Amino acid sequence: MLVELKVKELINEVDSPKPAPGGGSVAALSSTLGIALAKMVAHLTFNKKKFLELDDIIRHDYLENFAILTNIKEELVKLIDEDTASFNEFMKALELPKNTEEEIQIRKEALKQATLKAIEVPYKVMLNTVKALEATVKMMPFGSKNAISDIGVGALLLYSGLEGAILNVLINLKGLDDESLVEEYQKACETNLAKGKLLKHQILDYVYETLK
Template identity: 25%
Template sequence: MESFLHLSTGGFLERVAARTPAPGGGAVAAMTAASAAALVAMASRFTDWPAGPAEKLRARLEPLADADAAAYTEVLAAYRMPKDDPSRRGRINEALRLATEVPREVATTARAVAVLADDLAERGNRNLVGDVRVAALLARAAAEAADELVAINERAVRLPGT
């Protein structure tokens, strides 16, 4: 699978809008949080603050879009196994368990982006307060979205008979 990072913004949005299960919400949450981190890095540079912390968070978030799509593909593969296969339930549960790890990391990292953005909004370049407030809002939305995906996958692990 081609990395989403090598697509144009329009190309990524086309992939999201396509009639395919991935990329989906987890990849969008990761890319949204990465975009927020990029805004924080830009604002840091104009404030003469170190951009390194925001760049490290962005670097962590960017590959999570691909990782989320790969994890969800494994979930789908497990659900496609024959229902009478005795290993099916275990494989589904394991795939769902692994599929919670990526959005959990997105949520944690996105929250760290929001903290940086909040700090920069308070003490950074006043001309960029709009950019960092947008970054904080996007990062929090991405974290909340990722938390929701974790909860959905955790509930699905407990469902019998799938």
């Protein structure tokens, strides 16, 4: 499993002649690291006097969004490996025999299912990353100002993960024949990309303003 590798081992696994792990797994990793930074800031915030003096409702919401980030992080960790696994399944489907009509149909169906899986994994990364950005925006004003730059780096990693996931959805859509489904995925990508850009800018504007 990729997530069990040491950092240097993972870097070298990507930096190899093998086509996987590639951009999909790296995008999921980027989002995961972005969440880890947002959560790190929260860990540094919990026992601060200013945080403890906040209204109970604000602290409750902060903890709720922290829990949301925890759940998303766990999901994304799984998707890091799932993306590479889905690519490998597609390659296996390509290698299926196509000598008879029956074999051709079996191969065609296997390719369709593998393509759908290869789309669905980065699609999940996209949706989860937008949710993580939303949670980060809500937590941001109450986090430790001493770690404000970490929130900024986290936002950049999350956005890279988001757009990276979208690129992987779009390239895999080329293998799908269902035009209505392709259009549905494309619209979702456009919507979430626009949403992600706004959230990223909202975070970075706040970070830069705080750093003045």
